[in-house]
Amino acid sequence: MKNTRCRLPPGPSAPTLVQSVRFLRDPYAMLAAQHTRFGDAFTLRLAGMGALVMVSDPEGIRNIVAAPPDMLAAGRARGILDVIYGTRSLLTRDDGEQAWQRRFLMPLFHRSHVTRGQQLALEATREAVATWPADRPFPLVPRLMSITTDVLMRKFLKADRDESLHVKELLHAFIESAHQPLVFHLPRFPARLSAGPWQRYNRARDRLDTCLRELCATRRTSPGTADDDLVTALLRADRPGGVPPLDDDTLRDLFVVVLGSGAETVTYSLAWVMEAILAHQETADRARAELREVTGGSPLTVDHLPRLPYLTAAVTEALRLYPINPIVPRRVLGPGFAVAGVPLPAGVHVAVNSCGAHRRAVAYPDPCRFRPERWLDTRPAPYTWVPFGGGARKCIAAYFALNELQAMAASLLLEDGLRLVNPVVSPGRLLGDMVVPSEGTVVTFTS
């Protein structure tokens, strides 16, 4: 261990527990402090990951995301997520099955599906906002989670209203139980002691898994169409010769990845987008003025969305300052990979430090300022804006999610009565492997 420490880029000397607690409590502040102190390459020690080399310069990032899979593995680096997504989906594996699942799922998020996704996002947002409480503070995050899950369910689950509600309830209860810090960081414990948060987690997982197994059984006997039902599409998929059809456990993991991680990532990103815009009065006024001009007072439709350059810039800028996955990790599998000239031994983790990359002054003058204008005439230079990761394991839904975010933000901003209770951007806290606004974005709403 001592040797390994000597060979890695420098980093804070505090014990793993102390570094982990700091990261858990305020990930952005912790990473910014280390970036200022050590520069573009430094080593953290975090519980569940061990030594983690963080990289934020474009060339270093390119080297990470372009490394061959037998040198750096993404799935194995995400092992901490097994507690939610299991071990059989593309998220947490690196083999030929991962490649097959990726090839199968990517077309479902292709550009040709974006307009439909935005339409669903506008409908679901409008319906939800009509039910929000007026004139009293409430956290926006759970309400956004409900909308983003509805969008994905309407796209991927052919089910009646009651069945959808049931699946949604079980999915949310399961995710919430898995996010309890004790469960998330010590998931193997419940095998020996089923009590407290582990007991809640085991029960929630069993209920969800039973429901999804029943769903698979129903789809086997009375399928939907491959166009509107993910389970049917997966059951009917052509598998390469000799590869067995997908079993229920794999279908379960894929379902939880697409609906669960899909909804969470969009929810937390949207919460940051809304905090950033609403906390900056000039930005909020300008985005609302743009919306009013483009819609001309008529209801917002998907046709208006491509004509909102300022709002699009504000979304891009919010994802720059508040990337929900500030650590995009890979596991070093063998010799040959170096960071800043330091060869990394097998077994350590190396990660794209998106938080650091997004706050480099050379790429972004006045980097800590929220300034959507910087995007009005510019596109990000390669490997300087990486909220969706990169390379062969880049997010399969990046373009789809970006457009969904823009549609939902537009719909929410048209509500003039939506205000932050405390009009500043909150610090973040870690929830699972994502950063969320610490208080869940508390707002008031006057209809």
Ligand code: HEM
């Ligand atoms: C704003 C929303 C989103 C953000 C910020 C986001 C971010 C990310 C990031 C950082 C990665 C890791 C990339 C890497 O390791 O290089 C990733 C991977 C992934 N994302 Fe997303 N994501 C979002 C939305 C979604 C949605 C809506 C879905 C599906 C419905 C999705 C499904 C996936 C999957 C399956 C992977 C793993 C791909 C693989 O390993 O081959 N994401 N995402």
